[in-house]
Amino acid sequence: MAAKLRLGVVFGGRSVEHEVSVMSAMDVMRAADPERFEAVPFGVTRDGRWLTPEETRGLLERPDAPFQKRLDADVPQLLERREVLEELRRVDVVFPLVHGVNGEDGTLQGMLELFGLPYCGCGVAASALGMDKALQKQIFRAAGLKVARHLTVRAQEWGGGSEEISRGVEAELGYPAFVKPSNGGSSVGVSSVRSREDLGEAMRAAFALDRKVLVEERLRGREVECAVLGNDDAQASPPGEIVPAGEFYDYTAKYLDESARLVAPADLSPAAAQEVRTDAVRAFRAIDGAGFARVDFFVTEERGAVVNEINTLPGFTPISMFPRLWQLAGTTYRELISRIVDLALERWMARSARDARG
Ligand SMILES: Nc1ncnc2c1ncn2[C@@H]1O[C@H](COP(=O)(O)OP(=O)(O)O)[C@@H](O)[C@H]1O
Numbered sequence: 286m287a288a289k290l291r292l293g294v295v296f297g298g299r300s301v302e303h304e305v306s307v308m309s310a311m312d313v314m315r316a317a318d319p320e321r322f323e324a325v326p327f328g329v330t331r332d333g334r335w336l337t338p339e340e341t342r343g344l345l346e347r348p349d350a351p352f353q354k355r356l357d358a359d360v361p362q363l364l365e366r367r368e369v370l371e372e373l374r375r376v377d378v379v380f381p382l383v384h385g386v387n388g389e390d391g392t393l394q395g396m397l398e399l400f401g402l403p404y405c406g407c408g409v410a411a412s413a414l415g416m417d418k419a420l421q422k423q424i425f426r427a428a429g430l431k432v433a434r435h436l437t438v439r440a441q442e443w444g445g446g447s448e449e450i451s452r453g454v455e456a457e458l459g460y461p462a463f464v465k466p467s468n469g470g471s472s473v474g475v476s477s478v479r480s481r482e483d484l485g486e487a488m489r490a491a492f493a494l495d496r497k498v499l500v501e502e503r504l505r506g507r508e509v510e511c512a513v514l515g516n517d518d519a520q521a522s523p524p525g526e527i528v529p530a531g532e533f534y535d536y537t538a539k540y541l542d543e544s545a546r547l548v549a550p551a552d553l554s555p556a557a558a559q560e561v562r563t564d565a566v567r568a569f570r571a572i573d574g575a576g577f578a579r580v581d582f583f584v585t586e587e588r589g590a591v592v593n594e595i596n597t598l599p600g601f602t603p604i605s606m607f608p609r610l611w612q613l614a615g616t617t618y619r620e621l622i623s624r625i626v627d628l629a630l631e632r633w634m635a636r637s638a639r640d641a642r643g
């Protein structure tokens with residue numbers, strides 16, 4: 286039998302989704318086909334420090350680990366950690382499972398490119414676009430996809446509150462509107478606003494997290510998500526629906542009270558489901574996606590499928606929407622992991638072949 290592939294799983298990291306990332310990674314390592322893979326864990330602490338596989342296992346196996354999914358350790362930064370770099374050198378392929386900053390945003394992908402390591406999922410540019418809601422909207426619109434009407438406001442334009450921008454919001458979008466940081470996730474810093482007073486408050490909260498903020502028209506419709514898998518031949522799963530209990534799908538609904546229901550498959554007309562699937566693949570191609578991503582929509586009465594955002598590293602526990610949607614399409618969680626690694630290797634080999642010719 287051929288030697289097992291050493292699958293480096295990188296997780297944790299600096300974002301608010303640290304714990305979710307730890308849970309996804311533990312599930313991926315448990316489920317990865319033991320005949321094919323040897324999982325090698327690389328934890329990244331809350332302050333961005335990389336741990337060796339041994340240190341990571343030590344933290345994951347603590348008696349309180351099932352409840353306390355937070356990685357903390359007082360260690361030097363990656364560049365000074367020969368022992369981590371040496372372990373990285375020995376992996377065959379990396380599965381980045383770090384959400385948000387320095388994980389999902391293209392920086393980790395760029396580092397792996399420099400190291401010459403194949404990795405799962407989107408490349409540098411697609412990851413960077415996936416993190417920037419303002420940039421991805423421009424690309425989506427250029428690709429002919431529907432997006433919410435919106436304004437992009439920079440901190441320096443807003444200052445302590447701009448009369449002109451507030452009037453612009455009222456004239457072009459109206460209330461209620463949505464305010465969100467351009468680089469964000471997990472609904473942190475996202476607010477629904479109903480008045481000029483709310484707007485000021487929401488802008489302050491969003492600018493605390495980013496220098497670029499989006500103000501969007503509020504879309505009334507169903508929140509539908511679609512999972513995309515593949516490289517240049519990417520396919521879309523059947524869509525699923527998020528039914529938030531509260532006003533919108535906020536941080537509490539996502540992680541604290543889990544009050545939102547995930548309905549898979551979504552109860553949509555065949556035509557609406559088809560539009561979502563087609564547009565999900567178009568959105569993936571528009572950012573030059575690779576491997577996998579989840580594309581989120583609002584399906585509205587008047588306009589059909591409107592793209593809200595693309596996530597290049599969706600939640601990846603077996604009960605998260607992305608794996609659930611593929612299960613509906615007949616792909617088990619284990620098969621999904623194998624397929625994602627195969628897509629990474631396929632992309633890597635195609636590129637190596639081009640390099641050899643070039
Ligand atoms: N334009 C909008 N109209 C209506 N609801 C919105 C709008 N934008 C965001 N929301 C609500 O806020 C949630 C979080 O916003 P989203 O843009 O998806 O940011 P995040 O990256 O934090 O998930 C969405 O799931 C949805 O419930």
Ligand SMILES: [Mg+2]
Pocket residue numbers: 471472581594
């Ligand atoms: Mg979202």
